[in-house]
Amino acid sequence: MAAIMNRRHFLAASTIPALRAQTKPLKIWMHCDMDGSPGIFTREQAWYWENGVREQVALEARALFTADINAASAAALGAGVAELIVCDTHHGGGNLIQDKLLRDPRITYLYRSVGVEDGVRRWMPGMNDSVHGIMLPGHHAKAFTQGAFLPHTWNSNWADFTINGQSVGEIGIEACFAGHWNVPLIFVQGDEAACAETRQQFPGVVTTAVKQGNGELAAGLSPEAAKLETARGITQAIANLKTGTLKPFRPTLPMTVTVKFRTVADAQKAAQKPGISLVDDHRVEARVGRHADVVKWLIGTGLDMTP
Numbered sequence: 588m589a590a591i592m593n594r595r596h597f598l599a600a601s602t603i604p605a606l607r608a609q610t611k612p613l614k615i616w617m618h619c620d621m622d623g624s625p626g627i628f629t630r631e632q633a634w635y636w637e638n639g640v641r642e643q644v645a646l647e648a649r650a651l652f653t654a655d656i657n658a659a660s661a662a663a664l665g666a667g668v669a670e671l672i673v674c675d676t677h678h679g680g681g682n683l684i685q686d687k688l689l690r691d692p693r694i695t696y697l698y699r700s701v702g703v704e705d706g707v708r709r710w711m712p713g714m715n716d717s718v719h720g721i722m723l724p725g726h727h728a729k730a731f732t733q734g735a736f737l738p739h740t741w742n743s744n745w746a747d748f749t750i751n752g753q754s755v756g757e758i759g760i761e762a763c764f765a766g767h768w769n770v771p772l773i774f775v776q777g778d779e780a781a782c783a784e785t786r787q788q789f790p791g792v793v794t795t796a797v798k799q800g801n802g803e804l805a806a807g808l809s810p811e812a813a814k815l816e817t818a819r820g821i822t823q824a825i826a827n828l829k830t831g832t833l834k835p836f837r838p839t840l841p842m843t844v845t846v847k848f849r850t851v852a853d854a855q856k857a858a859q860k861p862g863i864s865l866v867d868d869h870r871v872e873a874r875v876g877r878h879a880d881v882v883k884w885l886i887g888t889g890l891d892m893t894p
């Protein structure tokens with residue numbers, strides 16, 4: 588009971604981001620995907636674990652990603668962030684080249700997006716009430732977006748994901764997860780389509796478009812130009828956060844969440860799990876009581892994960 592009351596007290600205070608931002612040193616979570624990173628213009632670069640990818644292409648892509656994240660981190664620190672958690676989430680993580688990363692006592696690196704906290708595996712260990720905002724560099728648009736570079740939602744089997752009837756991609760899913768702790772989305776970097784998706788779903792969130800894509804190819808800013816644009820975006824995003832006008836993404840609970848699969852077989856398999864029902868040939872649905880459980884109901888990724 589005491590724990591519940593404490594938590595309520597904390598949530599009440601944390602619903603005023605401006606107050607939190609002004610009274611505490613800024614702590615920011617940077618959740619880094621790679622598909623939307625500058626200089627990543629081909630499928631071979633982005634999905635370098637696939638068969639037939641040239642080793643040199645994979646290494647160069649990871650180096651581009653690492654250098655861009657270094658620049659984004661430096662921009663965040665320069666804008667006054669006192670504590671920065673940099674999490675590698677592309678394909679679950681493992682893309683950042685560790686010995687090329689910016690080393691600074693204010694930065695904590697998570698090389699994978701699922702890790703252990705207090706002996707328990709969870710998604711984004713360390714994401715909690717103490718974080719003031721989440722930034723999403725390197726992001727991509729949701730599945731089936733036109734004029735987008737490698738659009739997808741979570742994996743290639745999902746055709747669409749909805750929360751209370753609203754179609755969202757990974758940007759919306761991650762914002763919802765962070766919303767569990769009242770952490771607002773403050774910044775997205777990616778291709779034009781990812782930025783358009785962000786502006787439509789999250790008005791007021793700063794976006795930096797570094798390329799324009801179409802399917803498996805993209806073209807855009809040089810890595811150096813992209814770093815400057817990204818730094819400008821991050822500086823603006825931190826300034827906006829301090830005004831307290833950005834709200835966390837907290838869809839009404841319990842949320843009705845659905846996944847539309849590309850195949851009937853995948854939908855039928857998912858519908859066999861407890862609490863999941865088939866809506867039609869390709870779609871399953873569940874009711875979810877916590878924002879942190881936005882994808883856990885289907886794939887287990889979230890809090891209190893079973894090993």
Ligand SMILES: [Zn+2]
Pocket residue numbers: 620622677727741757
């Ligand atoms: Zn992704």
